[in-house]
Every structure is written in C-alpha cells, then in structure tokens.
Amino acid sequence: MLQSFRRALVDFFFPPLCLVCKRPLASYEKAFLCDCCTADITFIDSPLCCTCGIQFKSRAGDDHLCGNCLESPPRFDRARAAGVYDGTLRKAIQLFKYRGGLLFAKPLGQLLAEHGRRFLNVGALDLIVPVPLHRRRLRQRGYNQSLELARHMGLCWNIAVAPEWLVRNRATPQQTTLSRRERSRNVRGAFAWKGPALSGKRVVLVDDVYTSGATANECAGVLKKSGAGTVEVLTLAHTQ
Ligand SMILES: [Zn+2]
Ligand SMILES: [Zn+2]
Numbered sequence: 001m002l003q004s005f006r007r008a009l010v011d012f013f014f015p016p017l018c019l020v021c022k023r024p025l026a027s028y029e030k031a032f033l034c035d036c037c038t039a040d041i042t043f044i045d046s047p048l049c050c051t052c053g054i055q056f057k058s059r060a061g062d063d064h065l066c067g068n069c070l071e072s073p074p075r076f077d078r079a080r081a082a083g084v085y086d087g088t089l090r091k092a093i094q095l096f097k098y099r100g101g102l103l104f105a106k107p108l109g110q111l112l113a114e115h116g117r118r119f120l121n122v123g124a125l126d127l128i129v130p131v132p133l134h135r136r137r138l139r140q141r142g143y144n145q146s147l148e149l150a151r152h153m154g155l156c157w158n159i160a161v162a163p164e165w166l167v168r169n170r171a172t173p174q175q176t177t178l179s180r181r182e183r184s185r186n187v188r189g190a191f192a193w194k195g196p197a198l199s200g201k202r203v204v205l206v207d208d209v210y211t212s213g214a215t216a217n218e219c220a221g222v223l224k225k226s227g228a229g230t231v232e233v234l235t236l237a238h239t240q
Helices: 002-013 035-039 067-071 087-098 102-119 135-141 145-157 180-187 214-225
Strands: 078-084 127-130 166-168 191-193 202-210 230-238
Touching: 078 087, 078 102, 087 102, 087 202, 087 230, 102 145, 102 230, 127 145, 145 202, 166 214, 180 214, 191 214, 202 214, 214 230
Parallel strands: 078 230, 127 202, 202 230
Antiparallel strands: 166 191
8 A cells, every 4th residue: 555655656756758759658558668659669470481580571471481591591490579670669779779778678578578479489498598799898888688688588487598608709890781691701600608518408599689690590500509409589679
C-alpha cells in the first residue's frame, strides 16, 4: 500500500518517459516506449529466409532460402531477429550503443527474450553467448551491449550466459562501408573460444544487429570447432 502510494507519487512528479522520443508515457503504455514509437517498429514475420532470417519484401508465400544463403550457406544453423533495422528499433539501438545508454539494456534484452520465443525452442537451449567487443572498444564504451542483452535474456529464460568465453582477438575496422566479401575477410580469425569444451551444447549467439552475417558466421565457426552441437543467432534487428 505504502509502496504503491510512493510509486504513484514518484510517477506524478517524475512521469516515466519514452526512452526514444522522451515523451511522458501514459499509464496504459508499455514500460519503455510510447505507442507511437512502438508502432514504428517492424517486427519480423514470415515469409523470411529459413536460414538467415531476413524478411522478404514480398509479403506473400512461404519461408525459403535467400540468394545469399543459397550461394554461401552460413556456419550457424539459423539466425533470427526481432525486427527490421529501421525506425524506432534503429534509434533505440543507436542510443543504446553510442550514448552510454545502459538504460536500454533491460527493456531491449526483455524484448529480445520475448521475440526469441517466437522463433527458437528456448527450452532446448543450453548456453547464451554474446558477441564480444575488442578490449579497446570495450574501454571506450564502458560495456558490451551484446553481453548486457544476453544477461537480461538469461534472466528471462533462466539459461546460463557465457561470461567472456568468446573473445575478440583483434580489433576489426568499422564494417559499415565494406562489401559482403570484405566484411567476411575483415573478421576472419578475429574470434577465439576460451571457455570449456562445448561438447554438443545448443548455443544461442546474441548480437544487436545482423548486417551481412559475417560476424555471426565467423563466431559460429569458432563455436562449432569448440564442439557446439547447434548455433542459433538472435539479434535485435536485421538490416534490409
Ligand atoms: Zn516515444
Ligand atoms: Zn538467408
């Protein structure tokens, strides 16, 4: 009683704000985004690529393999993302990564946990592995966004999170201007597994954005070489 009175008082003087547009949230709105910002998220749905999870522009037909996955099948079993890298989701991810936005870790981690359930058999997973940052980037940012997401997902799903067992040996230049082939060359040999042998474990690799799949592919190769039975990839967003 006292607790809820105190809560109401705090909400009156400091109404919770939408984390993206900063508008005060109405009491019926979701915990971190206003309805307007939520409406600006394209959640991924079929038809999509059965392997990399990209949502096809054409909204008719069944899931099938995309051209990229047909041409060079990735080393992970499948990848899925909660939404398209666009609108509110892109803004939230940028705020999360580039402006010390640790406030975003919990709501985005929960969103990812919720959407992961749409695509993955969560009950069958053994371990959550975040994509690592290089030491230098980690020092600049102060936290690894993928590890923060993984931690909150681990709590929601009650699954162990690999602390810092997958490591990035060398800093890779920003990939934004590189072609697909250059991206995969750029990350080759950049990762190593320092954890215990994965002996058949079912692993889910977590990252914020899936762009060309080069990072996910390279990490999956390392995880499989270390014994992982299956490697699925889960990201907040997929570029189109
Ligand atoms: Zn908003
Ligand atoms: Zn694909």
